[in-house]
Amino acid sequence: MTHGRKWGKAMSDGVVSIRELNRATLQRQLLLRRDDRSVTEALGRLVALQAQVANAPYVGLWSRLDGFDKADLTGPMERREVVRATLLRATLQVMTAEDYLRLRTSLRPALVKAMRGFMGKRAQGLDFGDLASAARELLDQRPYALGELGEALLKSHPDRDAPALAYISLRCELPVVQRPPGGTWGSGSSATYVTADAWLGAACHDAEEPQELVRRYLAAFGPAHAKDIQVWSGLTGMTAVLKDMRGELTVLRDEHGTELFDLPDASLPHADTPAPVRLLPEYDNLLLSHHDRTRVIPDAYRPHVFRPGGRVLPTVLLDGFVAGVWRTERQRATTRLTVTLFTDVPGRDKEAVAEEAARLLEFITGEPGHPVELVTAG
Incomplete structure (x- = not known):
């Protein structure tokens, strides 16, 4: 490089x-070339990958690591080296177990503030510490899914609503992680939760x-x-x-x-360093980690990517900047990947996007030959 x-x-x-x-x-995001480090080493570099959608960190790592296979992330999750848990911006992230234990206490004030703001009146007068104690008593007995934990917490908090109780318990005061297969490829929204100290055999850092x-x-x-x-x-x-x-x-x-x-020892690539085409998943932290996001996405394109309801669409990087979005859809026995570019681009760039999209589709489906389509918005 x-x-x-x-x-x-x-x-x-x-x-x-x-x-x-x-x-x-x-x-620094391992997107100028695919890196040869392990998943745990890569996550240590990236701190975390946003994982609101279970498959997203797999696609994020595929775009960053040479030869990445789905088992390369699922394995460390099953071995408790990597966890899926609430951390940055009070959203689900995938990170190393070591980083979760070290960083969660520092980020706890943000979790509490975000949850009180998100829940509004549903959190008024609620003692988060008392709720965390009640949730721990339940989780010490067995893993719980979000819905059933909320119903169980109604016994100690009968004047509250179950979804709010569960959401606050699992996203705020009490350190918990999702137990695989929750959070692994194809698991969707199905997950059960366990306390972090029980799952990892260690407590979060105090300071x-x-x-x-x-x-x-x-x-x-x-x-x-x-x-x-x-x-x-x-x-x-x-x-x-x-x-x-x-x-x-x-x-x-x-x-x-x-x-x-x-950092004083950090290096800066030349402005003309080649940046290959990359397809990033929904909610990728590359797009969500700066106040001024023009370093990765022009302001004119933000409404096409940041959608109502807090959705952040999967994106295409061309010459290092967001230039389009992509999606997959199942059609009978095949899966189609469609790339929508925001403006017309030279033929060589379209070819590079199509080739990368075909490789990603093969990774997603596990087999070659599924169709890729490129369209231009407007």
């Missing part, structure tokens, strides 16, 4: 172009580590500013954390003069 500048505290210009930000982010969160974020998504870290983590107060860390970080600026921070 071609590298460009390497940051040092005595840099003379310190200005990063939008294409340099794009290439730096793609490199909050906001500076460690910053370092991990920058390694996976930098250079960035405080608002970027806050969007990724769901936490507030990152400006103060960065102020405390200023002496150990490199300080840069984007083309608009906004101050950015990075």
Whole structure:
């Protein structure tokens, strides 16, 4: 891979172009070339992959790792090396067990705030700690699905509604993870939950580590500013954390003069470093981890990707930037993958998109020969 500048505290210009930000982010997200590291090593680099849809992290890893097979993620989940659990932005993520145990305490305030905001009146006056204790008593006996846990919690909280009780219990105060086969390829929304300490044989770290969160974020998504870290983590107060860390970080600026921070030993690929076509799954963290997302998606395309109801469609990267969306649909005995490009592109680019889409469809179906279609919006 071609590298460009390497940051040092005595840099003379310190200005990063939008294409340099794009290439730096793609490199750190393992999207400039398919990497040969293991799934656990890759997740350690990425921190987590969003997993609201069970199949999504499999597609995300296929796009990032050389020779990735579905068993490469399912195996570590079954061996308890990788977990699917609520973490960043109070959404389901796939991450290493080690990272879940280390980072959850730091992210707990964001989980509580998000859940109170999401539940509104349904959470008013509810003691989250008391609810977590009641849920733990149940989960210590056996795994529970979301619906049945809510019904069981009505015995201790009869004046509440079951879905809210279950959702708050499993997404907020109590560290829990999904037990495989929940969260594995093809499992859909079916899952049962167990406490993290019982499943992993260890408790979450006691102390909050906001500076460690910053370092991990920058390694996976930098250079960035405080608002970027806050969007990724769901936490507030990152400006103060960065102020405390200023002496150990490199300080840069984007083309608009906004101050950015990075790790001092991080490298930056040249702006003209080739970026191959990539197809990313719905909700991929590449699109969700910055306040200013123009480093990966032009503002004009955001309404085509970020849809009502919080949906984030699967995307196509062309020359490093979002250029379209894709979907699959089952038609009798075959599965079709359709790519919709937002604008017309040269024939060579269409060919590259079609080839990558065919490879992805073969990964999804497990067999070659299913049809791929390219269309242009409008």
